[in-house]
Amino acid sequence: MEETPISGRSVVITGGAGFIGSHIAEALAADNDVRILDDLSGGSREHVPAGAELITGDVRDPELLADAMDGADLVFHEAALVSVEESVANPRTSHRINADATVGLLEQAREEDARVVLASSAAIYGHPETVPVREGDPKDPTSPYGIDKLALDHYARRYHDLYGLETVPLRYFNVYGPRQNTEYSAVVSAFFRQAREGGPITVEGDGEQTRDFVHVSDVVRANLLAATTDRVGEAFNVGTGASVTVNELAETVVDVTGTDADIEHVEARPGDIRHSEASVSKAREVLGYEPRVSLEEGLRKLAETKGRR
Numbered sequence: 001m002e003e004t005p006i007s008g009r010s011v012v013i014t015g016g017a018g019f020i021g022s023h024i025a026e027a028l029a030a031d032n033d034v035r036i037l038d039d040l041s042g043g044s045r046e047h048v049p050a051g052a053e054l055i056t057g058d059v060r061d062p063e064l065l066a067d068a069m070d071g072a073d074l075v076f077h078e079a080a081l082v083s084v085e086e087s088v089a090n091p092r093t094s095h096r097i098n099a100d101a102t103v104g105l106l107e108q109a110r111e112e113d114a115r116v117v118l119a120s121s122a123a124i125y126g127h128p129e130t131v132p133v134r135e136g137d138p139k140d141p142t143s144p145y146g147i148d149k150l151a152l153d154h155y156a157r158r159y160h161d162l163y164g165l166e167t168v169p170l171r172y173f174n175v176y177g178p179r180q181n182t183e184y185s186a187v188v189s190a191f192f193r194q195a196r197e198g199g200p201i202t203v204e205g206d207g208e209q210t211r212d213f214v215h216v217s218d219v220v221r222a223n224l225l226a227a228t229t230d231r232v233g234e235a236f237n238v239g240t241g242a243s244v245t246v247n248e249l250a251e252t253v254v255d256v257t258g259t260d261a262d263i264e265h266v267e268a269r270p271g272d273i274r275h276s277e278a279s280v281s282k283a284r285e286v287l288g289y290e291p292r293v294s295l296e297e298g299l300r301k302l303a304e305t306k307g308r309r
Contacts, residue, residue, distance in 0.1 A: 199261020239278025
């Protein structure tokens with residue numbers, strides 16, 4: 001099932017100059033009126049596609065947000081503080097950016113009667129009891145970032161229940177791809193950087209921890225499907241439904257980059273989640289979402305992109 005085309009809409013993308021947001025903007029800019037609200041703390045003007053308007057500023061500024069969202073039909077909320085480590089160091093800042101700002105955005109969306117697709121996170125599940133993780137599984141986040149994303153997720157669904165606002169939170173697993181900030185899904189960026197520098201590629205712990213790495217193009221597809229579904233007020237996992245070990249990831253990076261770098265193991269990170277894998281059955285059945293990019297294909301494309309820089 002292909003996503004329903006989106007055209008002739010007034011679209012706002014918070015964080016639209018950043019990693020995932022800029023790819024969403026790129027998919028929509030040609031056929032829609034796209035406005036991007038971004039403070040450029042983690043994004044870049046270079047990522048803003050032709051035809052999109054960039055409004056530079058903080059999503060927490062209510063007047064700026066109101067101006068950016070004036071007349072909006074559809075909002076993609078990607079702005080966030082994405083570093084787990086920074087959320088631990090500065091939990092108040094994380095809460096203000098990731099939770100408080102979301103409430104302000106949802107309130108403004110009520111004024112505009114705009115649909116909102118929001119970036120939630122697999123971090124809300126904490127240490128999963130079993131994998132693959134399903135949407136109804138227990139949620140016990142282990143960081144302020146995860147707690148804030150769980151608040152965002154709850155607010156999104158309750159705003160639909162209480163006020164009839166059309167909302168769809170998407171729970172991203174480990175997203176990777178071009179324009180990736182090293183803070184986000186940092187292991188892929190770190191391995192590529194280490195490979196380019198000749199190594200070593202450092203794997204934390206025994207490397208047998210597993211992750212579900214999903215290419216940004218598949219995440220964009222999930223967002224477009226969420227923007228057009230009739231099933232609003234519900235959350236969906238966005239991953240591939242498959243996982244690999246970090247050892248396997250490192251070996252694939254070595255292969256696709258052609259590096260002679262050695263793979264070395266370093267001390268495990270305290271509290272690291274052992275296994276993570278998304279169940280995408282609900283997204284597949286309800287949204288028509290189907291991940292298309294295998295990890296090897298995605299990493300090869302990324303190696304080619306980095307090689308052209």
